Each structure stands twice: as structure tokens, then as C-alpha cells.
Amino acid sequence: MTEQTVNPGEVLLEVEDISLSFGAVRAISDVSFDIKKGEIRAIIGPNGAGKTSMLNCINGFYHPQQGTITYKGQKRSQMKPYEAAAQGIARTFQNVALFRGMTTLDNIMTGRNLKMKSGLFSSMLWWGSAQKEELEHRRYVEDIIDFLEIEAIRKTPVGRLPYGLQKRVELGRALAAEPELLLLDEPMAGMNLEEKEDMCRFILDVNDEFGTTICLIEHDMGVVMDISDRVMVLDYGGKIGDGLPEEVRSNQKVIDAYLGGGH
Amino acid sequence: MLDFLFFVEVLLSGLLTGALYSLVALGFVLIFKASGVFNFAQGAMMLFAALSLVGVQEMLGVHWTIAFIITVGIMIALAWCVEKFVLGKLVNQEPIILFMATIGVTFFLDGFGQTIWGSDIKILDIGLPNGAFDVGGVFIDQLELVAGLTAGALVIILAIFFNKTKIGRALRAVADDHQAAMSVGISLRYIWIVVWTVAGLVGLVAGIMWGSKLGVQFSLSLIALKALPVLMLGGFTSIPGAIVGGLIIGAGEKLAEIYVGDLVGGAIENWFAYMLAMVFLLFRPQGLFGEKIIERV
Numbered sequence: 001m002t003e004q005t006v007n008p009g010e011v012l013l014e015v016e017d018i019s020l021s022f023g024a025v026r027a028i029s030d031v032s033f034d035i036k037k038g039e040i041r042a043i044i045g046p047n048g049a050g051k052t053s054m055l056n057c058i059n060g061f062y063h064p065q066q067g068t069i070t071y072k073g074q075k076r077s078q079m080k081p082y083e084a085a086a087q088g089i090a091r092t093f094q095n096v097a098l099f100r101g102m103t104t105l106d107n108i109m110t111g112r113n114l115k116m117k118s119g120l121f122s123s124m125l126w127w128g129s130a131q132k133e134e135l136e137h138r139r140y141v142e143d144i145i146d147f148l149e150i151e152a153i154r155k156t157p158v159g160r161l162p163y164g165l166q167k168r169v170e171l172g173r174a175l176a177a178e179p180e181l182l183l184l185d186e187p188m189a190g191m192n193l194e195e196k197e198d199m200c201r202f203i204l205d206v207n208d209e210f211g212t213t214i215c216l217i218e219h220d221m222g223v224v225m226d227i228s229d230r231v232m233v234l235d236y237g238g239k240i241g242d243g244l245p246e247e248v249r250s251n252q253k254v255i256d257a258y259l260g261g262g263h
Numbered sequence: 264m265l266d267f268l269f270f271v272e273v274l275l276s277g278l279l280t281g282a283l284y285s286l287v288a289l290g291f292v293l294i295f296k297a298s299g300v301f302n303f304a305q306g307a308m309m310l311f312a313a314l315s316l317v318g319v320q321e322m323l324g325v326h327w328t329i330a331f332i333i334t335v336g337i338m339i340a341l342a343w344c345v346e347k348f349v350l351g352k353l354v355n356q357e358p359i360i361l362f363m364a365t366i367g368v369t370f371f372l373d374g375f376g377q378t379i380w381g382s383d384i385k386i387l388d389i390g391l392p393n394g395a396f397d398v399g400g401v402f403i404d405q406l407e408l409v410a411g412l413t414a415g416a417l418v419i420i421l422a423i424f425f426n427k428t429k430i431g432r433a434l435r436a437v438a439d440d441h442q443a444a445m446s447v448g449i450s451l452r453y454i455w456i457v458v459w460t461v462a463g464l465v466g467l468v469a470g471i472m473w474g475s476k477l478g479v480q481f482s483l484s485l486i487a488l489k490a491l492p493v494l495m496l497g498g499f500t501s502i503p504g505a506i507v508g509g510l511i512i513g514a515g516e517k518l519a520e521i522y523v524g525d526l527v528g529g530a531i532e533n534w535f536a537y538m539l540a541m542v543f544l545l546f547r548p549q550g551l552f553g554e555k556i557i558e559r560v
Contacts, residue, residue, distance in 0.1 A: 093442065097440045097446070110433070
């Protein structure tokens with residue numbers, strides 16, 4: 001884990017005028033925004049506003065019908081999720097998507113998938129280079145386990161863990177890929193206060209220590225205002241606000257959307 | 264003393280037949296482990312592989328090793344087609360939908376195999392030893408012994424494949440969650456082709472063993488049904504379970520037939536396996552080695 005130099009201001013990902021619909025349902029309409037290198041970017045909005053759809057567009061699960069996404073200066077057409085992963089985009093999911101039958105350690109090891117090079121045959125025979133490589137990855141994963149303070153559950157099948165810890169393991173798996181852009185879909189949903197505070201700390205630490213750019217969706221306003229550099233607000237698939245937390249907080253449209261002024 | 268020797272002979276023969284069941288069961292376990300799908304087409308794949316082997320051998324008049332290599336190519340092509348035309352369209356669907364799709368694949372393979380290679384019973388002879396030999400008064404069938412050893416070797420290779428390689432871990436990941444697997448950069452397409460190829464190859468080996476024993480005929484795909492109780496016993500997700508389950512069923516049904524059969528009028532062999540499976544479903548639904556079913560509510 002090496003520290004990276006961060007040059008804030010440089011745009012890492014730019015979304016231009018994207019629209020996404022499922023049949024007659026419009027999930028996102030004409031939204032543009034950007035994510036700058038090294039920042040923590042929040043996307044907020046009421047339920048069904050299109051936040052998760054936006055993340056799904058960014059990492060290639062969905063393909064918007066209109067608009068473009070430019071990542072690291074490269075405009076991309078339809079991208080497969082594994083290609084997005086190969087280019088350094090990692091993510092977590094709203095309803096924890098872990099490999100339930102596998103242990104914490106194995107789950108996080110899957111995050112190293114793209115970093116492993118050795119061929120099938122040599123790894124089957126547990127040969128020199130393959131063995132060395134596996135051990136190196138293992139060391140990296142152990143560092144993540146230490147970092148997230150989940151040493152005690154290293155060998156536990158994740159299906160047995162409480163929800164808060166599962167979310168932490170999921171974060172670990174995303175970190176194992178050494179992502180440049182980390183997408184977090186409601187990392188604190190369903191957590192108690194203490195767990196939320198831990199998670200906040202981890203997110204800030206990841207951002208500080210590894211210089212990872214983070215884009216997160218969150219409902220807890222206190223958390224969002226505290227940790228994000230910039231906040232974008234979606235409502236009914238459209239963008240209704242974008243800017244620094246304090247700007248967004250005083251935006252009348254945003255207040256209406258949240259306090260039920262409009263609906 | 265004679266009684267005891269007879270018992271050992273029955274037991275051994277049962278165990279070795281069991282190894283043959285295990286070979287079939289292995290194919291099921293592989294796909295179930297790797298994609299969470301119960302592959303109804305495994306029996307049809309086994310038959311198709313055996314038919315292709317015999318067919319290629321007859322058509323080209325080549326040595327069986329060359330026919331074997333060509334058949335391996337056919338099974339890889341089959342795996343590619345299954346992914347391209349069936350599974351690839353069903354990403355993120357419920358397991359039951361994937362299961363239904365494999366039923367479709369079964370019908371297709373049964374028909375396709377007959378169309379290409381004909382529906383006669385074919386003799387498969389790749390020089391596996393036949394007949395029995397005598398060890399201290401116990402007769403052992405040579406073919407069954409070879410099948411047993413092959414099953415053992417396959418299990419060791421597969422266990423290493425699943426537990427020690429990057430692909431093995433990716434396979435298990437795909438079985439648990441498609442979306443999450445894709446998000447860590449696993450290509451579903453690639454994994455599915457690999458796993459169906461491996462299952463096809465295991466089917467080929469099983470098809471060779473059964474084909475050498477019974478001839479290559481359409482009832483071979485029914486033997487796949489015997490794999491069901493084996494899986495219930497051993498657990499759907501366990502490779503060693505498929506072996507142990509097969510051995511227990513094989514030995515159990517032979518012993519039951521000989522020693523209990525007379526008391527109830529015989530023909531126990533046909534239903535013993537299913538009854539044993541039912542008992543397991545009642546008391547230990549995950550099987551002997553299956554992953555415990557944990558459901559959080």
C-alpha cells in the first residue's frame with residue numbers, strides 16, 4: 001500500500017447528459033456531473049431517484065441509452081463490468097453482495113482476482129512463481145484485514161456475520177482491487193451509530209492514505225455533510241442540485257425534495 | 264470363511280459400481296458449485312460425449328486416443344455454445360430459470376446426438392481391461408477397478424483445481440453472486456465456458472466407463488438419475504461428498520439386495536438408493552458434506 005500523490009481538481013470521471021430508461025420508466029434523465037481525482041463525492045436523493053442506477057452506469061452494469069461517460073480521459077462506449085473493474089473501478093452494493101459460502105479472507109482475496117497473473121497449470125501444481133504470487137496477494141489482503149479491524153473473523157464464512165461486519169468485508173473486497181475509483185452504495189445503511197462512525201473513519205482513511213477517489217450514495221445527511229467534498233442531488237432521475245455540502249443544504253429545491261414540498 | 268469372502272466380494276463390487284455413480288455425480292456437483300445451477304443436462308452430456316467418441320472413432324477410423332482428443336474439442340465447443348446461446352442470455356436470473364434452461368439443453372442434446380450419430384447401441388472399446396481377477400478368493404471386476412481409480416484421480420485433480428487456483432476461487436464467487444463477481448472483474452462468460460467444459464470432460468470420462476460396461480445407448484442418460492440420490496447423500500456442493508455418496512449407495516444397494524432382498528421378495532437394488540436419499544432429506548437435508556444452509560431472517 002503506497003501513498004499516492006493527489007492532485008485535486010483533475011477530473012477522473014465525467015458523465016455527460018446521460019439518460020437511462022427501462023421500457024417506459026425513466027430512471028435517469030439528462031444528468032451531467034463529474035468526479036475529481038481524490039475527492040469524496042456524494043450522491044443523495046429520495047428513494048427511487050436514480051442513484052443506484054447512476055452507479056450501475058458508471059461500472060458497466062447498465063448502458064445508458066444517451067450520453068457519454070469519460071473515464072481517465074477516455075470516452076467509453078458500452079463497457080462490461082469486468083472491463084470497468086480492470087480499469088480500476090471497484091464497488092460495494094446496497095444489499096451486501098458477498099460470496100456467502102466463502103470466508104472473509106477468501107472474499108477479500110477475490111478482490112485480487114485481476115492482479116493475479118499466474119496460469120492455471122502452475123497454480124494447480126502450486127509451483128514456485130504461483131505460490132510466491134499467492135503469498136504476496138495474501139499479504140496485501142492481510143493488510144486490508146488489519147486496516148478494517150476484522151482480524152477475528154478472518155476464517156468465518158461471511159453468511160454468518162452480522163450485517164455491519166458484512167458491509168465491512170465488502171469494503172475490504174473492493175479495496176483489495178486497489179481501485180482508483182471506489183463506488184459505495186449506501187455503505188452505512190442499517191448500521192447502528194457506532195458502526196456508522198467506524199465506517200466513516202474507514203472511508204476517510206481510505207481517501208487520505210491511499211488517495212482513492214470515492215463516490216458514495218448515502219441517506220444519513222449528517223454523514224454526507226461531514227465527509228463529502230461535493231454533493232450531487234438527484235430526484236426523479238434528474239439533477240436538482242450539485243455543489244459543496246453547505247450550498248446543497250441551502251438549496252430550496254433540495255429542501256423541497258426532502259421535506260416533501262414537491263410531492 | 265466362505266461367507267465372509269462372499270460378503271467382501273459383494274461389498275467390493277458395490278463400492279466399485281458406486282465409484283461409477285460418483286463419476287456421474289461429479290459432473291453435477293461441478294456445475295452446481297460453480298454456478299448454483301442444478302444441471303439437468305449432465306446425463307445428456309455424458310451420453311453425447313460417449314456417442315461422439317464412438318462416432319468419431321467409427322467415422323474416421325482413427326485410434327481412440329485421437330478420437331478422444333477430438334471429442335474433448337467437441338465438448339469445449341458445446342460449452343461455448345451453451346454459454347453463447349443459453350446462459351449468456353440469462354445473467355442475474357433466478358437459479359430456477361437457469362435450471363429450466365438446462366432441461367432445454369437436455370432435450371436438445373438427446374435429439375442432436377441421435378441425429379448425428381444415430382440411435383443404435385454402439386460398442387465402446389478403448390482397450391479397458393475386461394473380466395475379473397482373483398485376489399485371495401475374492402473376484403474383482405477389472406473395469407470397475409479402473410473406474411474406481413479414475414474417479415479417485417479426478418477428485419484429487421478437481422479438489423486442487425477448486426481450492427488452489429485463481430479460477431477455482433472465481434468459480435465459487437460466481438456461484439454465490441453474479442453481480443458481485445462481475446464487480447471484482449470476473450468475466451462470467453469465461454467462467455461459464457470453463458465450468459461447462461470441465462463438466463463435459465468429467466461427463467466424457469463417465470461416459471467412457473459406463474459405455475465400456477453397458478455399450479453406448481440412450482439409457483445411459485438415465486443412469487444420471489442414479490446420481491440424484493448420490494448427491495442428496497453427499498451434498499450438492501461437495502466433491503468428496505459425491506465420491507462418498509456414490510460409494511455408500513453402490514455398496515448399500517448391493518448388500519441390501521443380497522442380504523435383505525430375500526426377506527421382502529427381492530428387487531431392492533432398484534429403489535434402495537432413493538429410499539436412502541429420502542431418509543437423508545428428512546434428517547440432514549444438506550447431505551453428509553454439503554454446506555450448511557444458513558438463512559438469516
